[in-house]
Amino acid sequence: MELAQRILVVIRFECRRGMILSRVATALVLAVFPLALVLLVRTQGGDLETGPRGPGILFALLPGLTCLMCLLLWAIPAIHSEVEGSTWPYLAVRPGGKSAVLLGKYLTAVAWTTAVGWLGVSLCAMTMRLSDRLETWCVLGILILLSALAYGALFVLLGVVFLRRAMVLAVGYAFIMEFLTGFIPAVIHRFTIQYHLRSLLSQWTGWTPASLGGAFHQLSLFSPWPAWGHLLALLGGTAALLAAAGCILRQRELIKPESE
Amino acid sequence: MDGPAGTMILLEHVTKLYGTVIGVNDLTASLPQGAYGLVGPNGSGKSTLLNLLTGQLRPTLGRIAVLGQPPWNNARLCQRLGVCPEQDAFYPNITPLEWVRYLLELQGFSGSEASERAEAALEQVGLAETRRRPLGECSRGMRQRAKLAQALAHDPSLLILDEPFAAVDPLGRRRMVELIRRRIAEGKGVVIASHLLHEVEAVTDRFLLICGGRLLASGTAEEVYALLEELPKEVRLRADQPRRLARQLLETELADAVRLTGRDELVVSTDSPGRLYRQLPQLVDRAGVRVFELRAAEGSLQALFDALLRIHRGMKILQPRD
Missing domain, CATH: 3.40.50.300 (P-loop containing nucleotide triphosphate hydrolases)
Incomplete structure (x- = not known):
């Protein structure tokens, strides 16, 4: 209970601290980015909106790209920014301070990311020629939240393990594991977040790449698991990643000898 | 624990x-x-x-x-x-x-x-x-x-x-x-x-x-100053008869060496400044010399710090006297 209160304190403080022009502007740019891309393609005579393409492209742009970009900016440096800013020693000497800051900053990053994603999907749903706006908005809204929770936990863990090079590693991980391995039709892709999010999209909207035709049709890119299985995998994985990050942070000494 | x-x-x-x-x-x-x-x-x-x-x-x-x-x-x-x-x-x-x-x-x-x-x-x-x-x-x-x-x-x-x-x-x-x-x-x-x-x-x-x-x-600080008393150091004295005082200090072995540095000034090198401080009044009285000023070259806490660091470089650890 005390930890929950302290986490709320951190979230409130971080939200207040984050209310600066540069961050709000960044958030707005990231929210508008998917719609801008879709409209740009439309002006060039392309069509990313109608039929089954709509949910697919929004999935790739919002729970995929936008969420990852937000979390790269806000989840990875959660602890590193405190250490670099020399504010960590003030937080670490508070009772339960390490865990509260980790989880509070994680949830703040998730909140910002989800807000950006929801704003983005709202703008797209209002503007794009989607066959079922409400269903697409609801499903993508949930997937954005799940994406923010799962990728956020993963990036926070990377940020705790690799304080200095976490951003580079996270970009590498996202590209190699999520976007290359995630599309390999083998068991390994089940270990990616992308796989579970994609399967949920498929189950909840009936969308499959097969409806696009072409080679995707042959690939087992979707899981036969029920939706709750994917939810369990995502939320369980999130909890495990956060627990690992918390344990590592508790055992790490984040004071460097250079500070002498 | x-x-x-x-x-x-x-x-x-x-x-x-x-x-x-x-x-x-x-x-x-x-x-x-x-x-x-x-x-x-x-x-x-x-x-x-x-x-x-x-x-x-x-x-x-x-x-x-x-x-x-x-x-x-x-x-x-x-x-x-x-x-x-x-x-x-x-x-x-x-x-x-x-x-x-x-x-x-x-x-x-x-x-x-x-x-x-x-x-x-x-x-x-x-x-x-x-x-x-x-x-x-x-x-x-x-x-x-x-x-x-x-x-x-x-x-x-x-x-x-x-x-x-x-x-x-x-x-x-x-x-x-x-x-x-x-x-x-x-x-x-x-x-x-x-x-x-x-x-x-x-x-x-x-x-x-x-x-x-x-x-x-x-x-x-007093305890560490007490330790300092046992450190070799130089003490500056101003007296009306510096040569006589120098002779007395050397004869009584309170000083290891004495330098006359001015008309009325002498610098005393000693391995045991504590003993010098304790016995100087009697010695001065006995010799009939008037001392105007006594100044340890190292009197501040900063000097103590420097002295301890010098000892540290020689890897000697000071222990307070019982």
């Missing part, structure tokens, strides 16, 4: 290694409740020791107890510690009031109580008027005061301060010194680290001298 009753800090052969670099080396000390100055040059291991005491570092070897408890990952102990690290805290768009309140809420206080305590602590350190100015617009001295405020605000049993007066103007420094002294008078523990001896002397006369990660000396 409890030390003797009343022990505030207990160090048992504490060593901290950063890879192959030694942070602190085999520190052993038992400090009763009170105020202590931790003195040493930059890079001597002061901050490492303070980080060990506050549980931000874990000793590689040895054991530590602060207020009877091991500090590493010890939330209960955190409730009783007030820490002012050396690092400059800097959330540019946050005001001192918001920052102190935030840290108090993390400490476990409710929002309203945290606000009250934060206001009171900022007033105590002289930041009442600038409490709503963003930290990014505050001077370093103001931020330093805010740092002290966050350490004091929850009324801790033990205050650990690392270079607390850095960049603080003389008036602010005086105010902070008074504040710390008041806490000491209330029976609260204080450990204050500084590389400036006069800062420590303003707060307490008990100190630990650390250099190269080793504890060179500990005790009150």
Whole structure:
């Protein structure tokens, strides 16, 4: 209970601290980015909106790209920014301070990311020629939240393990594991977040790449698991990643000898 | 791990290694409740020791107890510690009031109580008027005061301060010194680290001298001055008959060597200045010499510090006399 209160304190403080022009502007740019891309393609005579393409492209742009970009900016440096800013020693000497800051900053990053994603999907749903706006908005809204929770936990863990090079590693991980391995039709892709999010999209909207035709049709890119299985995998994985990050942070000494 | 009753800090052969670099080396000390100055040059291991005491570092070897408890990952102990690290805290768009309140809420206080305590602590350190100015617009001295405020605000049993007066103007420094002294008078523990001896002397006369990660000396200033009496040193004397006095000093073997450096001045080299100080009045009286001035070449705490460092380089450890 005390930890929950302290986490709320951190979230409130971080939200207040984050209310600066540069961050709000960044958030707005990231929210508008998917719609801008879709409209740009439309002006060039392309069509990313109608039929089954709509949910697919929004999935790739919002729970995929936008969420990852937000979390790269806000989840990875959660602890590193405190250490670099020399504010960590003030937080670490508070009772339960390490865990509260980790989880509070994680949830703040998730909140910002989800807000950006929801704003983005709202703008797209209002503007794009989607066959079922409400269903697409609801499903993508949930997937954005799940994406923010799962990728956020993963990036926070990377940020705790690799304080200095976490951003580079996270970009590498996202590209190699999520976007290359995630599309390999083998068991390994089940270990990616992308796989579970994609399967949920498929189950909840009936969308499959097969409806696009072409080679995707042959690939087992979707899981036969029920939706709750994917939810369990995502939320369980999130909890495990956060627990690992918390344990590592508790055992790490984040004071460097250079500070002498 | 409890030390003797009343022990505030207990160090048992504490060593901290950063890879192959030694942070602190085999520190052993038992400090009763009170105020202590931790003195040493930059890079001597002061901050490492303070980080060990506050549980931000874990000793590689040895054991530590602060207020009877091991500090590493010890939330209960955190409730009783007030820490002012050396690092400059800097959330540019946050005001001192918001920052102190935030840290108090993390400490476990409710929002309203945290606000009250934060206001009171900022007033105590002289930041009442600038409490709503963003930290990014505050001077370093103001931020330093805010740092002290966050350490004091929850009324801790033990205050650990690392270079607390850095960049603080003389008036602010005086105010902070008074504040710390008041806490000491209330029976609260204080450990204050500084590389400036006069800062420590303003707060307490008990100190630990650390250099190269080793504890060179500990005790009150008087105890360490007593140690100094046993160090070879030079003493300057001004007398009406310097040659006669020089002869007497050499005959009585109070001096190892004497140099006449002026019409009425002589410089006495001695291996036992304590004996010289004790016997000089009788000797002067017996010789019928008038001494106008006696000045030890090394009289300040700074000189003591330098002397101890010189000894340290020879790896000789001083022990207080029984």
